[in-house]
Amino acid sequence: MNLKESFLLLALVAEIIGTIGGFGSSVFFVPIGNFYFDFYTVLGLTAVFHLSSNLSKIFLFKKGLNKFLLLYIGAPSVVFVILGGYLSKIVKSDYLEVILGVFLIALALLFLIKKNLVIKAEKKESIIGGSLSGLTAGLLGTGGAIRGLTMAAFNLEKSVFIATSAFIDFMIDFSRTIVYYQNGYIGSEEIKYVPFLFVIGLVGTFIGKKILNYIPQSKFKRISLVLILVIGVFTLLNYYVLQ
Template sequence: MFQKISIFFLILSLFAEIIGTIGGFGSSVFFVPIASFFFDFQSVLGLTAIFHLSSNISKIALFRKGLNKKLLINIGIPSVVFVIIGGFLSNYIKTNLFQVILGVFLILFSLLFLIKKKLIIKPNLKESLIGGSLSGFTAGLLGTGGAIRGVTMAAFNLEKSVFIATSAAIDFAIDFTRTIVYFKNGYIHQHDLIYIPFLILIGLIGTYIGKYILQFIPQDKFKQTSLLLILLIGITTLIQFLFK
């Protein structure tokens, strides 16, 4: 069994989970490009959804005191609706153009909030609905929407435990929904299931390590850390597209 498993892939997945926890937006933004080097696109989507379910359960358990129910509803509901739309469209739409748009969007918005450090967007209904819709749609279509949600919540200037707990709860709803969609699409392949137990364990361990590291990052540096990671994701997304 172990001969069929890429240990290197699992190690990279652990790092993705740790960094995703520290950044507050989940591991999929790093896991998707990593998994793309080892699996076909449909397998990446299926594995990402299942992996993320376990890691988000861990985050909800470890950061549950910070859960913001209002944001959970305002961002979560449109996220779930649009992840279904994006998931079904992933069967019919070529994702290359959307990948470029996502990369440019992440770079521009992360730079905006890094340069304009005092710029804060109030977490009103309109802004929450837009951020949730975009996050859900890209999660369904491309396999990752956490970075868009991360930009949205960073703009709201949330306390780090609120940021992580609420983002994880929204992500859980997204992943549960898209797992069903991906299963119906035939993205969850039998030959990939060997990785599931390992990825579930990595989700638990990576989240715990990320939480431990977070206690050494002051609140005023947390937003900067998240935005820098999102900027890196945007650049990596474009580089990955250019070298396909």
């Protein structure tokens, strides 16, 4: 299996797990991509991959969108992802990789240990969560974990959770794709992967949706957090092994 084939296979795995976890594939795709490309190329690939991925989720989980969350999480997410996208050009990629790994581990451990820790289902918390989600998405390539944890406070049905999260993610990805293109992160090398990633987004989401039918709602959040913790550890190991 050559480099391109192994990358696309892992991208499919990331999409399936991301759909099951409910936080989107970027939380897994970004660290995986770092094994194959430089950090800025991964940011560009993640943005274009997510556009097709989230369109698939919106279509397959079309049981309804939560308008409150679209406004109070989605709107600030878009504003801050643009800010984060421009900041990513200023901060060195080495620092961004370390920050990403520590961020994922700390976030997962916090909510795995503090099982009763709950974010209030109110406007203020939604705006803060949306802002942080957008900022980390633009800066690190992934912000779905923060958005997912914020949305979890509203105890949404799985299909509504994923559809609403995907719609917000789509707005974020559309915005940051423009910024990343201006930053020079998306070039001819990245474009050639787009058709394959589009198909992977559709297939991975479909498979993830089928598997999700067998996962109880009570285990939904814990599985996501464990997956995020594991990928955070691998991100740091990847960085320090390659140094």
